[in-house]
Amino acid sequence: MTTTTARHEAPEERVGSPATARYVHDLARLHGSLRYGGLEDAILGAPLARIDGLGDGLTTLSFWEWQLPERYMLAILGFRLAQFLQTGLMDRELAHRLALFHEPLPAPARGVGTVHTVTLTGDGRIVGYLGLVGSPDPEPLPLDSPVRLGLPVEVAHRVDLLSEYAAPDRTTHNAFEIKRFVRDHQLPRGEQRNRVPWHLMLACLKVGVALDEIQVIVGDAGERGALRHLRLVGFDLKVVEGTTPWLPRSELMWISYELPVEKRAKPFAALVPANLPELAAMLETMVAGGGAGWRQAVVSSLGGPARMRG
Amino acid sequence: MLTIERPAELNFDTFPPEVQRFRDRVREYARKVVAPRALELDQEAHDHFAWDVVHQGHRLGLTRAVLPKEFGGMGVGLVGVTLAMEELAAACPGVALVFGATMLAQGPILLSGDPQLQARFLPLFGGDDAILACNAICDQEAGLDLVVPQNVRHAYGMTTIRRDGDEYVLNGHKRVITNATVANFASVFGTMEGVRPDEGLTCLIVPLDSPGVTRGPVADKMGYRACLGGELLFEDVRVPAENVVGGEGDGLSILVAQGNMARPSVAAISTGVARHALETAIEFCGQRVQGGALLREHQMTARKLAEMTAKVDAARLLYLRAADKVDNSLPPPEYEPAVAKLFADQVAIEVAGDAVGLLGSRGFIREYGLEKVLRDSYGARIYEGTPEALALAITDCLYRTDDEEGDDDDDR
Numbered sequence: 001m002t003t004t005t006a007r008h009e010a011p012e013e014r015v016g017s018p019a020t021a022r023y024v025h026d027l028a029r030l031h032g033s034l035r036y037g038g039l040e041d042a043i044l045g046a047p048l049a050r051i052d053g054l055g056d057g058l059t060t061l062s063f064w065e066w067q068l069p070e071r072y073m074l075a076i077l078g079f080r081l082a083q084f085l086q087t088g089l090m091d092r093e094l095a096h097r098l099a100l101f102h103e104p105l106p107a108p109a110r111g112v113g114t115v116h117t118v119t120l121t122g123d124g125r126i127v128g129y130l131g132l133v134g135s136p137d138p139e140p141l142p143l144d145s146p147v148r149l150g151l152p153v154e155v156a157h158r159v160d161l162l163s164e165y166a167a168p169d170r171t172t173h174n175a176f177e178i179k180r181f182v183r184d185h186q187l188p189r190g191e192q193r194n195r196v197p198w199h200l201m202l203a204c205l206k207v208g209v210a211l212d213e214i215q216v217i218v219g220d221a222g223e224r225g226a227l228r229h230l231r232l233v234g235f236d237l238k239v240v241e242g243t244t245p246w247l248p249r250s251e252l253m254w255i256s257y258e259l260p261v262e263k264r265a266k267p268f269a270a271l272v273p274a275n276l277p278e279l280a281a282m283l284e285t286m287v288a289g290g291g292a293g294w295r296q297a298v299v300s301s302l303g304g305p306a307r308m309r310g
Numbered sequence: 311m312l313t314i315e316r317p318a319e320l321n322f323d324t325f326p327p328e329v330q331r332f333r334d335r336v337r338e339y340a341r342k343v344v345a346p347r348a349l350e351l352d353q354e355a356h357d358h359f360a361w362d363v364v365h366q367g368h369r370l371g372l373t374r375a376v377l378p379k380e381f382g383g384m385g386v387g388l389v390g391v392t393l394a395m396e397e398l399a400a401a402c403p404g405v406a407l408v409f410g411a412t413m414l415a416q417g418p419i420l421l422s423g424d425p426q427l428q429a430r431f432l433p434l435f436g437g438d439d440a441i442l443a444c445n446a447i448c449d450q451e452a453g454l455d456l457v458v459p460q461n462v463r464h465a466y467g468m469t470t471i472r473r474d475g476d477e478y479v480l481n482g483h484k485r486v487i488t489n490a491t492v493a494n495f496a497s498v499f500g501t502m503e504g505v506r507p508d509e510g511l512t513c514l515i516v517p518l519d520s521p522g523v524t525r526g527p528v529a530d531k532m533g534y535r536a537c538l539g540g541e542l543l544f545e546d547v548r549v550p551a552e553n554v555v556g557g558e559g560d561g562l563s564i565l566v567a568q569g570n571m572a573r574p575s576v577a578a579i580s581t582g583v584a585r586h587a588l589e590t591a592i593e594f595c596g597q598r599v600q601g602g603a604l605l606r607e608h609q610m611t612a613r614k615l616a617e618m619t620a621k622v623d624a625a626r627l628l629y630l631r632a633a634d635k636v637d638n639s640l641p642p643p644e645y646e647p648a649v650a651k652l653f654a655d656q657v658a659i660e661v662a663g664d665a666v667g668l669l670g671s672r673g674f675i676r677e678y679g680l681e682k683v684l685r686d687s688y689g690a691r692i693y694e695g696t697p698e699a700l701a702l703a704i705t706d707c708l709y710r711t712d713d714e715e716g717d718d719d720d721d722r
Contacts, residue, residue: 018476022550026430034437038369071382071436078433099425101433124438 020096024085027101031082032186036075037124043067048115049206051199054288056192060128060199062117062207065106076116077102079126079184081252086185089256091249103252111136111149112173115211117203119196127184128196130204132176132214140171143216151177153220153267156257157243161218161269164238170215178204178219181226198287201229205280208272215272220245220265227268234279235270243267322630329390335370336394343367344401348536351402352682356530359492359538361440364408367398368440372409376416381428382436388571388633392578396626399582400589403686404536406579408442411488411537413575414694415443415497417568418513418555426552431515434494444489446498446516446542447565449482452507456499457699459566460706463508469500469544471512471558478514478554480522480547488693490540491525493518498544499561511561515553522547533685566644571636572694573647577629580654580690584622587658587665587683591615594669611668618661625654645707652700655690662687 016024040047040061049062065073081103084090106114112134119128133152141148144166154161162175181200187193208214217235221227230237245264247254257264273279325333343366351360367373375391377383384390391413398406412435419431434441447456451467469482482500490496495517502510516523526541555564595605595615605611632646662684666673673680691697 019550019552022552023426023430030430030434034434035439036437038438070379074382074433074436078436096426099429101429 016092016096020092023096024092027078027082028086028186030101031078032125032184034075034078035124036072036120036126039068039072039075039118039120039124042069042072044069048210049117049203051203051206051284054195054199056195056199057122058119058127058192058195058199059122060117060119060203062115062203065114065116068116070105073105074102075126076118076129077105079118080129080180080182083129083182083185084180084252087182090252091255094249094252100252110138112176115176115207117200117207119199119203121192125184127187127192128182128200130181130200131179132204132207132217133179134176135172137172140173142166143170143172143175145172148172151175151218152179153177153218156247156253157220157240157245157267159240159243159267161240161267162216165216165269165271174213174215176214176217178217178221178226178230181221195287197229198283201233202280202283202287205233205276205283208276209280216269217272218267218269220267222263222265227266230268230270233283234273234275236273237268237270239266239268241266322627325389325393328384329386329393332371332375332384332386332390333393333397336367336372337397339367339370340397340401344398344405348402348405349677349679349682351404351536353676354535356535357491357528357538360405360536361492363405363536364442365440367405367409369438372398373412373440373442374435375409376413376420377432377435381432387637388574389630389637392574392629392633395575395578396582396585396629399579400586401582402536403579403583403689404534406582407488407534407537407689410572410575410579411445412441412443412493414445414568414572415489415493415495417445417571418497418564419515421564421567421571422555424555427515427555430552431495442489442493444487444493444496444542445568446484446487446490446496448485448487450485454696454699456507456511456565457569457695458702459508459562460702462511462562463506465501465507468507469498470503471500471510471514472503473551473558474548476551477548478551480514480516480544480549482544483526484542484544485526486529486539487542488537488539490518490542491528491538496542497555498542499565501561502558505559508562509559511565512558513555513561513564514549515555516544516547516549518542520547520549532688533682534689567641569695570642570644570647573651573700574629574632574636576690576694577625577632577647577650577654580651580658580687581622581625581629583658583683583687583690584618584625584654584661587662587680587687588615588618588622590680590683591618591665591668594672605668614664614668618664621657621661625650625657628653644703648695648700648703648707651690651695652697652704655697658687658690 043063044067047061047063051060078101081100085092085095114134115132117130118126121127136149144163183196245257247257343363347363371384374383375386375394379385395406395410419427449468452465455461455465472479480500495515498514498516500512501507502512522545524543526543529539531539592615595611598605606615628650632650635646636642666680666684669680672678
């Protein structure tokens with residue numbers, strides 16, 4: 001997972017040609033202008049998680065990829081592209097050259113599939129996203145199987161994150177990667193903006209509660225981004241230092257691994273905490289609390305146990 | 311001489327399932343949403359616009375019907391679009407044209423084959439809220455000159471375009487542009503400064519919130535009042551160079567191809583107008599008793615109804631043939647769309663007039679709705695090629711030699 005809350009400024013040399021800069025600007029404007037108020041009604045069946053009515057005007061929905069019609073899938077992929085191009089964590093020149101207006105559609109899932117989580121404003125604007133990508137193995141394999149297919153983060157960092165969690169009742173279909181944790185770059189500073197990552201995190205916990213097959217999570221993230229959020233909500237993360245991630249230059253995200261070491265995402269893995277339902281309920285109560293002090297409450301209430309574990 | 315071949319495998323009784331489903335959904339929308347509002351929209355102020363009606367049509371895919379599926383489009387081809395246009399126009403051609411004008415403006419972007427231009431504008435139509443576009447051809451002075459390719463060189467007083475670094479600078483005054491008041495962007499045709507229009511005609515995609523764009527007054531039209539025909543003023547509007555469609559001077563070929571793509575849809579709108587009039591007349595003549603017999607049993611009336619229905623059927627077959635040809639030919643054909651439009655536009659006027667005659671005073675009184683149909687029937691006679699312009703295009707095809715066809719291909 002390359003995690004961003006869209007604060008990172010891309011190095012100047014990566015802004016690209018004036019035409020590319022205009023392209024990125026136009027895509028951001030285009031996707032920022034689109035509204036998807038009908039997304040929830042378009043979900044086939046019930047969403048895996050739904051967060052609403054917290055008084056912040058945000059609605060967060062989690063669903064399997066197969067539950068969403070393609071037009072809305074394109075909307076999500078468009079949002080992701082526009083956001084990551086703005087942060088400079090995707091190759092702007094490549095996106096421009098390929099005339100992308102959304103991230104490429106994923107190939108039909110061979111394995112477990114992907115759970116998408118989106119946060120929407122009241123008028124249907126997508127302002128946050130988080131993905132949980134399942135194993136590409138068509139059939140479940142032991143986590144230490146030499147023939148299992150790597151999750152994207154393992155491929156990029158050339159690291160095995162799952163073997164040490166091998167257990168008789170645990171397979172590759174129990175491991176999920178958190179990807180593309182992102183908040184809308186254009187969302188004005190304020191309460192709503194502050195709450196988007198917590199909406200996403202809460203939905204992520206609720207998905208974990210709803211899908212007990214999720215036992216291990218992996219990803220890659222920055223210390224100030226999702227690593228912090230995940231630790232706060234109770235994940236005992238094992239962070240692998242010193243990897244040399246690499247993606248071919250045909251991949252949009254290759255550029256994110258060329259950042260200075262201190263800004264680079266670190267791979268991590270963790271078992272899903274056994275008390276996930278309690279953690280989710282606690283987080284929901286605090287986020288629902290509103291008022292000026294809710295963030296501090298989240299940090300102090302969840303941070304205490306996290307510090308004790310640490 | 312033009313050889314008109316008998317098309318193989320044409321079957322206009324059944325359509326691919328996705329086309330059938332699209333038509334059925336549009337038909338339901340036309341009957342349940344548009345038709346009950348048609349008279350009200352006609353009698354509103356000339357600048358009133360029913361966004362609520364448009365939003366509902368957008369949700370069915372009417373603003374992206376012509377777009378490929380990768381842009382969230384419906385993938386129903388022009389055959390699907392024309393069937394939808396007939397359904398809409400049978401309820402209200404003004405509403406049909408709101409969507410038709412948007413598709414018209416999408417045409418140059420699709421025809422450009424420029425994936426970056428497409429990526430920057432076509433996904434706009436994939437959201438849940440309606441986005442509209444407009445096609446800005448007619449200038450204050452240059453009108454029909456831009457519709458008849460051989461006359462383009464005579465066009466004068468046109469919108470001008472000047473290259474300035476990475477931008478183009480646009481100046482001009484467009485008039486009677488459907489959706490000008492409500493569109494997000496316009497496909498604007500102008501000529502490069504100092505270049506004869508037939509060599510300098512150029513198409514730019516212009517976001518209408520660009521500095522220097524002013525939306526002018528809305529025309530108070532005789533018909534099609536549910537859509538707004540407005541003016542656009544461009545004063546030193548700066549447009550990124552990458553917004554050019556094709557390249558400088560490619561406007562004429564874009565314009566011709568766009569017109570050929572659009573005419574089957576306009577023919578379908580005219581067919582829908584005629585169908586509305588016909589259905590009204592059939593209902594009335596099947597109930598109204600005069601001289602001791604139903605009107606339909608009077609031979610003069612029966613003859614009139616029979617001719618009206620034959621005309622509507624023929625108009626439909628012609629637009630479907632043209633749409634099918636456009637879907638399967640590159641570049642789009644010139645002959646079939648022009649013939650379809652010429653015929654259907656005339657049928658709309660004739661059938662609407664006959665229906666008004668059959669209904670007597672009910673045809674003349676506004677509240678019965680047929681008076682609106684009669685006014686609307688004259689609309690397509692004007693836009694996207696008058697009969698006079700179409701006649702030139704058709705006759706040109708009749709006398710075109712095989713060599714000239716080949717030359718055209720070479721040029722392309």
